[in-house]
Every structure is written in structure tokens, then in C-alpha cells.
Amino acid sequence: MRVFFSKRLVSCECCPRHCKINRLAGELSFCRTGAKAMVAHAGLHYGEEPPISGTTGSGTIFFAGCNLRCAFCQNWQISQRFDKSTVREMNPGDIADEMLRLQEAGAHNINLVSPSHVVWQIADAILLARNQGLNIPVVYNSGGYDSVEALRAITGLIDIYMPDIKYMDNTLAKKFSGAGDYADIVPGVLEEMFRQTGSLETDAEGVAIKGILVRHLVLPGHPENSRKCLGMIASLSPAIPVSLMSQYTPQFRAANHPEINRRINAEEYYELVDYAGSLGFKTLFTQDISSQDHYLPDFEKNSPFEN
Ligand code: SF4
Secondary structure, three states, X not given: XXXXXXHHHHHOOOOOOOOOOOHHHOOOOOOOOXXXXXXXXXXXXXXXXXXXXXXXXXXXXXXXXXXXXXXXXXXXXXXXXXXXXXXXXEOHHHHHHHHHHHHHOOOOOEEEEOOHHHHHHHHHXXXXXHHOOOOOOEEEEOOOOOOHHHHHHOOOOOOEEOOEOOOOOHHHHHHHHOOOOHHHHHHHHHHHHHHHHOOOEEOOOOOEEEEEOEEEEOOOXXXXXXXXXXXXXXXXXXXXXXXXXOOOOOOHHHHHXXXXXXXXXXXXXXXXXXXXXXXXXOOEEEOOHHHOOOOOOOOOOOOOEOO
């Protein structure tokens, strides 16, 4: 089967940076990714929200590189400081094989982490995998800095959108993630994702089969940004399930920003939980603030490819 979407890498506009470089000719830009996607880790993951992890795990594929440069990146070993010796360059056929392997291992879904800069490669991979028997939902697990046009182009390929809405404040987005238009872009992204899949639908066991689940990683000392993010999501629909994440850990370049160089405390977290409740969200996933390490994979310790 021929690949359809990857041809668009000839002038890359995968994401809102619109670099227009020729990735097929090996040119690299902000995301440091060329024609082939780089996979840093693939395996069953049990630390996602219950409808995603279920009982048998989420078939998670972590892509190296990123179109954001978050100072506090919780996955910085693979997003910004990856070493080519620890990642696998994969063409869409290889990614499709990985998806089928994870399905065979019992995954409830295929969970694509940091897909925004490899959206065309994964679209081709999904087409190939579906053709070879992939029948579990595909989850698009992004940082929210996506191209609305690219999302429209892949309509029908993604079953579950799971964006992390990080900011509704461009000054913070520029300072911490190098994306000064994030707050202008993300409402349209969320609207498009919601338009495609609607709210979250689950099976009889409570495992997600379709829809959207929005995450928000609470940063220390920035409650107003968190309130604006929650408000924006609620204004689209309070039927959108929200996961309010307390796991923030100051690492990577967070030490350069004293205001975020600490963990969040219970008071600031539960204040936001109450605020989210006041906005009328029907489903709110919260984390026990004492279990802040729960979702953090250590990419230096884990074998990169496992079941
Ligand atoms: S995916 Fe990478 S090369 Fe393409 S527009 Fe975004 S940052 Fe630029």
C-alpha cells in the first residue's frame, strides 16, 4: 500500500510553526525530525487515566522530538535531549507493525504520545495498520499545539483525542514552551478535536472507545492560567471530560525559572479542583497529590521497546 500523507513533508506545515522545510530531503527545523518518525519507547502503559489504561494497559508509542520546548518537560529525555542511539527511526510500515504488536499484547488502544510533528507519518501508519487488522481505538495524545488543517486532513483516523491544554496565556507559553501563539491556536484545535469525535464514549467496562479527554498539567504558582484553561474548555462544553494533573515535577530547565522550580502544593491543587467543579464539568479526573510520581516514566531506566 502506498503512503498518502507523508508526501506533505515536502514543505512541512504539520504544526502551527509552518516551517515549510523539505523534510523528505532531510531538512530539519524546530522539531528536529526528518522524514522518518523517531520512536523512543513503545509498550503497555498502565499510568494513564482509567478509561485509557483500562485493565490491560494502553499501547503507548512515544515519539522523540517535539514542536514545543517546555522548560519543565516531564519527558525531556526523549523530547529535547534525545540521543539518536536511543531512538528508532521508523517509517509508517514499521509504526504499523508496532501498533499491531501492541494490539497482540492486549492493549486497549494505541496511544500516540507527542504526535503533532509526525502527524503525516502516523496517519499513513494508521491506514496501513487498519488494513492489516488493527481494530482497537487510536489515541492522539498531544501537547495541544497542533495544526487545525492537519487535524482536519486526518478526520476519521483518530478515535480518541487527548490533548494537554497547557496555557491560555501567550506570555507564559512563550516563556516556558517557546510558543508565543499557543493561546491563540489551542481553542481552535480543541474545537476541531471535539467536532470530530464528540465527548468520551466508553464500553461496558468503562474503557474509552471514542471521544475526547482533555488534560491540564497544573503548574506551580500560576492558578490564573489554569483557571483560564479550564474556563476555555468549559465554554466549549462541560461534557468534555477533564483530567487535572498534579504530577508536575521541577526538572530539566525548570531551575532557570524560580517560580516553577517546585512541586505544586495541595492547597493550590484542590482550589483548582473546586474551581473545575464550579464550571460544571460532568467528568473530572483528579490525582492524589501524594502520588505525584505515579505517571512519570523514566526513559533512562525502561527498556525502549517492551510489552
Ligand atoms: S512539524 Fe517540525 S518542521 Fe514541521 S512545521 Fe512543525 S516544527 Fe516545523
